[in-house]
Amino acid sequence: MIHRMSRLVVALSATFALSGAFAGEVQVAVAANFTAPIQALAADFEKDTGHKLVASYGATGQFYAQIKNGAPFDVFLAADDTTPAKLESEGETVKGSRFTYAIGSLALWSAKEGYVDDKGDVLKKNAFQHLAIANPKAAPYGLAATQVLEKMGLTAAVQPKIVEGQNITQALQFISTGNAELGFVALSQVYKDGKITSGSAWLVPASLHEPINQDAVILNKGKDSAAAKALVEYLHGAKAAAVIKSYGYQL
Amino acid sequence: MSLTSADFAAIWLTLQLASLTTVLLLVIGTPIAWWLARTRSRLKGPVAAVVALPLVLPPTVIGFYLLITLGPHGFIGQLTQSLGLGILPFSFAGLVVGSVFYSMPFVVQPIQNAFEAIGERPLEVAATLRASPLDTFFSVALPMARPGFLTAAILGFAHTIGEFGVVLMIGGNIPDKTRVVSVQIFDHVEAMEYAQAHWLAGGMLVFSFVILLVLQAKGRTKAVVR
Amino acid sequence: MSDDGMIDARFKVDYSGFGLDVDLQIPGRGVTALFGESGSGKTTCLRCVAGLERANHGYLRVNGELWQDSAVGFFLPTHQRALGYVFQEASLFAHLTVRRNLEFGFKRIGGAAQRVKLAQAVELLGIDHLLERMPEHLSGGERQRVGIARALLTSPKLLLMDEPLAALDHKRKNEILPYLERLHDELDIPVLYVSHAPAEVARLADHLVLLAEGRAVASGPVSELMARLDLPLAQSDDAGVVVQAQVRAFNADYQLLSLGFAASELRIQVAHAPLPVGKQMRFKVQARDVSLALEKPAHSSILNVLPVTVVAEVAAQNSAHVLVQLDMQGTPLLARITRFSRDQLELKVGQALWAQVKSVAVLA
Numbered sequence: 001m002i003h004r005m006s007r008l009v010v011a012l013s014a015t016f017a018l019s020g021a022f023a024g025e026v027q028v029a030v031a032a033n034f035t036a037p038i039q040a041l042a043a044d045f046e047k048d049t050g051h052k053l054v055a056s057y058g059a060t061g062q063f064y065a066q067i068k069n070g071a072p073f074d075v076f077l078a079a080d081d082t083t084p085a086k087l088e089s090e091g092e093t094v095k096g097s098r099f100t101y102a103i104g105s106l107a108l109w110s111a112k113e114g115y116v117d118d119k120g121d122v123l124k125k126n127a128f129q130h131l132a133i134a135n136p137k138a139a140p141y142g143l144a145a146t147q148v149l150e151k152m153g154l155t156a157a158v159q160p161k162i163v164e165g166q167n168i169t170q171a172l173q174f175i176s177t178g179n180a181e182l183g184f185v186a187l188s189q190v191y192k193d194g195k196i197t198s199g200s201a202w203l204v205p206a207s208l209h210e211p212i213n214q215d216a217v218i219l220n221k222g223k224d225s226a227a228a229k230a231l232v233e234y235l236h237g238a239k240a241a242a243v244i245k246s247y248g249y250q251l
Numbered sequence: 252m253s254l255t256s257a258d259f260a261a262i263w264l265t266l267q268l269a270s271l272t273t274v275l276l277l278v279i280g281t282p283i284a285w286w287l288a289r290t291r292s293r294l295k296g297p298v299a300a301v302v303a304l305p306l307v308l309p310p311t312v313i314g315f316y317l318l319i320t321l322g323p324h325g326f327i328g329q330l331t332q333s334l335g336l337g338i339l340p341f342s343f344a345g346l347v348v349g350s351v352f353y354s355m356p357f358v359v360q361p362i363q364n365a366f367e368a369i370g371e372r373p374l375e376v377a378a379t380l381r382a383s384p385l386d387t388f389f390s391v392a393l394p395m396a397r398p399g400f401l402t403a404a405i406l407g408f409a410h411t412i413g414e415f416g417v418v419l420m421i422g423g424n425i426p427d428k429t430r431v432v433s434v435q436i437f438d439h440v441e442a443m444e445y446a447q448a449h450w451l452a453g454g455m456l457v458f459s460f461v462i463l464l465v466l467q468a469k470g471r472t473k474a475v476v477r
Numbered sequence: 478m479s480d481d482g483m484i485d486a487r488f489k490v491d492y493s494g495f496g497l498d499v500d501l502q503i504p505g506r507g508v509t510a511l512f513g514e515s516g517s518g519k520t521t522c523l524r525c526v527a528g529l530e531r532a533n534h535g536y537l538r539v540n541g542e543l544w545q546d547s548a549v550g551f552f553l554p555t556h557q558r559a560l561g562y563v564f565q566e567a568s569l570f571a572h573l574t575v576r577r578n579l580e581f582g583f584k585r586i587g588g589a590a591q592r593v594k595l596a597q598a599v600e601l602l603g604i605d606h607l608l609e610r611m612p613e614h615l616s617g618g619e620r621q622r623v624g625i626a627r628a629l630l631t632s633p634k635l636l637l638m639d640e641p642l643a644a645l646d647h648k649r650k651n652e653i654l655p656y657l658e659r660l661h662d663e664l665d666i667p668v669l670y671v672s673h674a675p676a677e678v679a680r681l682a683d684h685l686v687l688l689a690e691g692r693a694v695a696s697g698p699v700s701e702l703m704a705r706l707d708l709p710l711a712q713s714d715d716a717g718v719v720v721q722a723q724v725r726a727f728n729a730d731y732q733l734l735s736l737g738f739a740a741s742e743l744r745i746q747v748a749h750a751p752l753p754v755g756k757q758m759r760f761k762v763q764a765r766d767v768s769l770a771l772e773k774p775a776h777s778s779i780l781n782v783l784p785v786t787v788v789a790e791v792a793a794q795n796s797a798h799v800l801v802q803l804d805m806q807g808t809p810l811l812a813r814i815t816r817f818s819r820d821q822l823e824l825k826v827g828q829a830l831w832a833q834v835k836s837v838a839v840l841a
Binding site: 372373375376377378379380381382383384386387390391394395397 | 527528529554555556557560561562564566568570571572581582585586627628631637
């Protein structure tokens with residue numbers, strides 16, 4: 001199943017980077033759109049703190065179901081702010097630990113060079129067969145995409161051409177395989193070091209949709225974990241902020 | 252009742268998909284099964300292996316390759332485009348194509364087994380009674396393999412209903428076109444609509460149980476008749 | 478060239494571990510038995526005739542009709558050959574009733590070609606009461622009778638039977654044999670009959686082809702071949718001769734039939750139910766039932782004491798006996814006597830003797 005968590009041990013072995021007195025391990029549930037940044041952050045975090053970061057990638061809604069049913073995560077980096085808030089109100093998190101670690105940016109992207117112009121006029125021309133978005137019911141970037149279309153007054157025109165990926169990763173896959181000519185993805189997926197990595201994109205202005213606040217929380221299981229606390233502190237820091245911004249997120 | 256009209260649409264779509272897939276598989280799978288049951292060709296092994304692939308491959312692998320081959324740069328995608336059919340992903344036709352491939356072993360293998368169980372003799376008898384090979388196929392092989400066809404149809408139908416990974420990969424979650432029950436359940440779970448998820452998931456559970464029960468009962472009566 | 482009235486069959490088959498290489502000219506009427514041990518190639522030969530096995534080198538002409546000639550690449554597929562085939566196991570279609578089984582071939586040959594009618598075949602094989610049953614509810618013997626009727630209903634120009642009795646026990650065999658004899662008597666269809674049972678051959682066959690290790694060892698009329706000492710038949714426990722005869726008289730008082738031969742004025746007496754005078758029939762005399770005397774015994778309970786001359790002699794497989802081939806005024810006869818007796822009598826080829834026949838089995 002596509003969403004079955006693919007666990008990736010990003011770390012070098014914790015044993016050879018013993019700078020902290022009590023090196024530990026932190027299990028993190030990471031929203032799919034934050035996959036690339038967390039991989040970059042993990043190496044640095046492990047070097048700085050000596051803790052090991054074990055990340056699972058998936059959809060926010062699914063992580064919610066798993067956390068409610070006892071999944072062994074210490075920290076949750078969600079793709080939205082409502083899911084962490086809901087978990088907090090249900091007593092699944094460490095009180096006061098919730099904070100916004102990144103604000104997502106939306107991009108209209110195509111794998112083809114020059115296909116998407118820098119104003120998004122390609123949408124109005126409506127000459128494509130398929131427009132990929134993430135499932136708006138489950139993915140914040142999908143919801144934001146529908147808000148953009150609504151604001152541009154294109155909802156009715158493009159509705160028949162919309163294809164939904166279950167998450168933002170799958171939406172990207174539809175586009176990169178060419179099955180959909182273009183689609184709305186998280187900027188972080190196609191952006192590195194201040195520029196688009198391939199194809200063509202329109203960086204959608206934040207004014208066209210509700211802000212995509214991505215919140216993090218420490219879950220009950222991570223209450224006494226030094227590694228979890230260290231990760232949250234690290235994410236608050238300036239070094240992390242620079243990395244996160246380099247992937248196209250706001251802060 | 253907490254099923255929405257979207258849920259019913261998904262159920263209806265799923266039934267259409269499973270029915271059409273089953274019919275197509277019986278039509279396509281029967282000659283393949285016949286060939287596999289009778290051939291002495293060296294190609295038998297490779298062909299049987301290809302047919303059986305979906306049994307061992309994760310649906311995501313199948314879905315991924317279908318997405319690529321059916322896509323605009325893929326072999327089949329090029330073909331469908333040159334025929335003016337566009338591309339198959341994100342369409343009901345695409346789901347049917349995917350399901351046919353994905354459920355193929357569940358239909359071909361029971362039919363192949365049934366054909367093999369007939370053996371050479373009845374076909375030879377038919378030849379000595381002036382029946383041409385085609386005549387023999389319809390008047391002897393098909394009726395004698397009937398239990399295999401029933402099993403194949405039930406398994407093919409049920410397996411298509413339960414299909415998820417492939418649909419997810421090539422479907423695009425379009426209402427009335429590609430949003431089948433399994434995807435709808437997934438949507439409900441992701442959107443935390445657990446009550447609706449329960450209705451559909453419970454329904455699937457009962458359906459699958461009944462199907463397996465029917466197959467079990469069928470196996471028993473067959474044993475008794477013998 | 479037209480060779481009507483003949484079956485001309487040449488087959489060469491090479492399988493790993495087994496080969497068939499035969500060249501047969503068989504009369505196009507009556508029953509021809511393909512006789513041999515298992516593995517001798519008789520079933521393969523029959524399957525080649527049917528076209529179920531495709532011989533790499535093959536030529537087959539049946540009563541003037543060409544069925545195969547590999548020299549010109551001609552091969553008539555089985556379903557286009559006007560043959561009937563009875564398998565060792567009846568192999569009825571399990572999904573069809575007896576009636577539908579019978580009709581399977583019958584309706585496929587079309588009206589004009591339906592020389593054997595359904596009612597006729599049903600009556601001949603005595604299966605009227607079975608028509609609506611499913612094959613699984615029939616006994617082995619009943620199944621085989623249906624199988625034979627089914628083959629007959631294609632009005633074949635050649636009937637092939639592959640040990641149709643082998644799968645049956647003694648009782649069932651005896652249940653079917655009379656039907657096979659009626660077939661022989663009432664329908665003028667040439668039959669190729671595969672068997673390894675000398676008793677069946679003696680009872681049913683007119684002509685005999687002896688197969689061993691894929692080759693035809695001998696071919697000829699049954700009466701001739703069974704009397705030959707150089708063939709393995711003579712060494713079997715059931716060795717004996719089959720004689721064609723005609724009913725000459727019937728003694729109602731003693732219930733004795735008097736049989737005569739075309740070639741001589743000799744008579745043979747046999748206890749039997751009455752048969753019409755003039756009827757052609759066959760009887761078998763086993764070699765072990767024939768004893769020899771230098772002078773005609775004057776007082777004996779044995780009915781048939783006949784003048785014979787010694788034609789040849791051969792040792793039996795056991796060293797106590799010898800087999801002696803005799804000529805009874807044109808009719809061959811075999812006797813199995815002890816080597817001791819042979820020496821006592823000082824038997825020589827050409828010597829005239831008296832043969833005492835203890836028992837005569839009327840076949841049909």
